[in-house]
Amino acid sequence: MADPASYRPAAGEIPTRPGVYRFRDRDRRVIYVGKAKNLRARLSSYFQDPARLATKTRTMVFTAQAVEWTVVGSEVEAIQLEYSWIKEFRPRFNIMYRDDKSYPYLAVTMNEQFPRVQVMRGDKRPGVKYFGPFHPAKAIRETVDLMLRVFPVRTCSAGVFRRAQAQDRPCLLGYIGKCSAPCVGRISPSEHRALAQDFCDFMAGDAGRFIRELEKAMASAVEDLRYEDAARLRDDIAALKRVFERNAVVLAENTEADIYAFHSDELETAVQVFHVRQGRIRGQRGWVMERVEDVDDAAMVQQLLQQVYGDAADEDVIPHEVLVPVLPEEPEETAAWLSGRRGSRVHIRVPRRGDKAELMDTVRQNAEMALSLHKSRRTGDLTARSAALKELQEALELDEPLLRIECYDISHSQGTNVVGSMVVVEDGLPKKSDYRRFNVTGEAARDDTASLRDVLRRRFARLAAERAEGAPLTGQVEEGDDDGARRFSYPPSLVVVDGGPPQVAAAVAVLVELGLDDLPVVGLAKRLEEVWLPDDEFPLVLPRSSQGLYLLQRLRDESHRFAIAGHRKRRSKAMTESALDGVPGLGPAKRAALITHFGSVAKVRRAGVDRLTEVAGVGPKLAAAIDAALNPGTGDAALNPGTGRAEAAGSSSAGAEAGDADEEAGPSSAGAEAGADG
Known part of the structure; x- marks a missing residue:
């Protein structure tokens, strides 16, 4: 750990204007991002007497080895830049409120000849009607499944649709009555479009009209003694009523709002949000995250709104009204920032009484239950992961904790289409965003050890080059200087290769060649699950019940799966290209x-x-x-x-x-x- 005094900038060097700052560790990772109205006042607070700092803030400043800042023109610009950096670098000492998925919507592609109903995420497309947001996506699929009884609109992909047209045979949904099968001409394009429009009208809130029409049709079928038709219509009415009840009105029908609440303890925070559109609860979403920085409720709300709405740019994602338990740190600037992204006025309010306050209390209760459930589920998992990491560290006699482990494997068919894989585990959990595949060609593909050397050399070359450059300077940087490409070069605490002494020796040779001989390397042999260390004549045999061995096995199997998937994809492409x-x-x-x-x-x-x-x-x-x-x-x-x-x-x-x-x-x-x- 570094002494904060070693990289503390002189007070006169730090401007007093608004800006965004970031702390970096020895490997140039951004570990914390923050914003300030006055950069000098805010940054100086981190370099006071360490005994007066909060525990987690003290850990952060001692982990860092440099601080940089960027001056911006206004506090609204600072909000946007802070969000951009948090999203890009995902700093370990910032609270991360959201996952990587965008909100799911129920979409009807009215811009196609035969409109399709599907679940869609991401940016909205012209000519497509959207309903939502919903969460979880399972709720949308259950709703669609119920509605297809009455509105059998196409749901298949373009490829399935073309295949059915070519074969003149509908898919399974066409046979069971949940698709009108426009692919084989059972319904004309105009009739199918009218059916899709009825689907949209029902989802837009005009449910009563369709239910009344079905009830009249059922009564007519009973009078004509068509009891089977009457029974089918009865089931259709029940299905639509179930969909309608799920979207019951809870507020005034012109209400468009997101209602947030959270519940915290010393270590974690649970956030819940209800999405209310047209007075109905369209979806619910929640997160549980570690409190890695000491912030008050106002700062938590500020960061929450930045991260949730940072990528949003339309009125369905950013509603007219955002209801929160406390106002953010900078309510006017945050409201202006949201208004700019939405394109119209956004209000941030704290409900004090009435229906909105009661609904927020319900959201808060959901947050309390979510945190309680998360803790009960996580206790066993966290204990097992911690035990595995600690046991493995002790067995390998390593000084540093195993925060990041990388595992490598090679896959091929008789020396052709060689693919190397790298999978990553951080804190005992897979980090799939850091997975990589390497296509190996030429002389490097002659055998497994040569391929492994090629993969490791390509992976660690950037890290070696950056270490040779030396530590970053402390001071002001330009806004575009984000160093995003450096994320791939973070050093692991342990390198694992699939194999025995030859593979371990190959890995060590590459690291020594690059000047990275301080990185520990082990190999896991398949036959007896032996752990091989460099230059050891005999393997390390962990007990069969060892949590550390389980962790290595899961990591090895994951790298094996990832390599085979890449190899098959490459082989399939090669077969296609060679055949034609x-x-x-x-x-x-x-x-x-x-x-x-x-x-x-x-x-x-x-x-x-x-x-x-x-x-x-x-x-x-x-x-x-x-x-x-x-x-x-x-x-x-x-x-x-x-x-x-x-x-x-x-x-x-x-x-x-x-x-x-x-x-x-x-x-x-x-x-x-x-x-x-x-």
């Missing part, structure tokens, strides 16, 4: 169109000349060339007039069919999986 390579007149675009249209090379092979011409840009001459390339050895046979395929006289097509089936099943077969295990 060299066909005169067939470029990348037409090759991709063929695969998209038929689904696989095997299906292209079976299509025949006539069906190949269905693809745009493929004429009879090119279709014949493609068919000849995919079906060699049949050129001297008579052409089958029914299919356009060449068949040898007296031969059966069963062998060719079997061969095609084998090719399709190959990537998922047991033999292929074994072959991919490098």
